[in-house]
Amino acid sequence: MPIVQREIHRFQNFLVAQGLKITNERTALVREIFSTHYHFDADELLFKMKEKSVKISRATIYRTLELLVRSGLVRRVHLGEDHYHYEYVSGNSHHDHLICTTCGSVIEFHDPSLEARQLEICERKKFTPTFHNLQILGICDACRRKGEQPASPDRVQMITEDAMQLRK
Amino acid sequence: MPIVQREIHRFQNFLVAQGLKITNERTALVREIFSTHYHFDADELLFKMKEKSVKISRATIYRTLELLVRSGLVRRVHLGEDHYHYEYVSGNSHHDHLICTTCGSVIEFHDPSLEARQLEICERKKFTPTFHNLQILGICDACRRKGEQPASPDRVQMITEDAMQLRK
DNA sequence: TGGCTATTTGAGACTAAGTCTCAGTTGCAG
DNA sequence: CTGCAACTGAGACTTAGTCTCAAATAGCCA
Known part of the structure; x- marks a missing residue:
């Protein structure tokens, strides 16, 4: 199915x-x-x-x-x-996000040792966690390679622009 | 000064x-x-x-x-x-937040090993981080102690309510 | 199958948070 | 002290999301 x-x-x-x-x-x-x-x-x-x-x-x-x-x-x-x-x-299961501030793409990751460390911190602060939320903003590999060239539109941006056109 | x-x-x-x-x-x-x-x-x-x-x-x-x-x-x-x-x-320096979903209070923390782990993850994904953002939502010690009693207003809530009154 | 009714939908008014515009005001360099 | 670029306030505007209410519909029951 x-x-x-x-x-x-x-x-x-x-x-x-x-x-x-x-x-x-x-x-x-x-x-x-x-x-x-x-x-x-x-x-x-x-x-x-x-x-x-x-x-x-x-x-x-x-x-x-x-x-x-x-x-x-x-x-x-x-x-x-x-x-x-x-x-x-x-x-x-749960995961967190790497977000490229240049092209807007989102990479997911899950890291048990990161999660474990968070629980330790909560314990130390006597805090009972129910949920968490981690975003790491930065530049993805593809965008970094393109270097400082004035942003040639990549896939994500093109999609967005198409959408904008159509919305008008 | x-x-x-x-x-x-x-x-x-x-x-x-x-x-x-x-x-x-x-x-x-x-x-x-x-x-x-x-x-x-x-x-x-x-x-x-x-x-x-x-x-x-x-x-x-x-x-x-x-x-x-x-x-x-x-x-x-x-x-x-x-x-x-x-x-x-x-x-x-940078820090992250524990946020109590009951009373709204915010506890700050900074944990170098958590940060280090994040850098490792970025490296593995070839991602160049510039900034990050972690919120852990849950219940703070004070609220947990109060247990399930129907939320007796705590400091933070009172401030908010006062403000609401005055705003009218 | 057809009717009944509580649930759902669409349209559009409304709200909250934030941005923008523009005419009038103000800081401050000369 | 003067001039003007920078700044401010008022309020229109925008965006994301919520709410209301009349009309439509899912699905139970006969």
Whole structure:
């Protein structure tokens, strides 16, 4: 069974378990999220749906994202910008982010010894951790190689620009 | 020389060095920031000034905060809420935050071995870090002791509520 | 299958945080 | 003291997100 189908299934189970309804809008959104985007924001999603001529209102996007977060399928994260981003979880455990400030790409990593050290710190401060959030901002390998050349648009930027064009 | 005076001085040096002007508004804001608040947001600052009958517009608050960040005296941080917070730097090096999700209090810590580990991770991923950002959310010692008792207002909450009252 | 009703949706008003504009004011170099 | 570049305040504007309410619909039950 492809991942998308499995995740749609999981979400529907969650909905039923919560006494909520399985609607076309909700299913279409989960399909979209799990078939393409790894990291995305609400606006990107809204735009993608518009692009595909699937009419879903902004309110529904936000409402569904909230449900997805509650269901544990999706996580809401800050990626150093002034609005939230979302990423899907699909079974993988917690991870943190390296964020390239030049091209905007996001590299994930998970490091148990980093996590362990955090727990030690919490213990020392008598703090009971429930969640954490680490972003390391900097320059990715590809951008560093390109050096100081006046930013020739890379993949991520091109996507963004295309999106901007279409949005107009 | 009291800290406040020293920081006002530093900021004025920065302004002069940048060909910018030393104004009453800028000086009043730096004095306010460095004499009381450790962590604060723009709105709190705006409110505090209003309270003291020092008329400073929202635009100037934001403009001055930007200058303070550029001067390195103040840092802009995310503390798990949907708007920015600021904290003053005053010579101390980088640190990260434990944030209590019950009372909102913020505990700072600095852990060299955590930082070292982060550098190792970056090296492995060929990523050149410039900055990072770690928040650990959870429950502080005081709140944990209070257990499940329906949140009796603690210091931080009281301050917030007072502020809300006055703002009306 | 068809009706009923609680849930959901869309449209758009609203809010919060922050930015921008522009006319009037002020710091400060000469 | 004067002139002008820099600054400020007021408020319009923007962006991201929330809320409201009437209309639509999922899905239970007969």
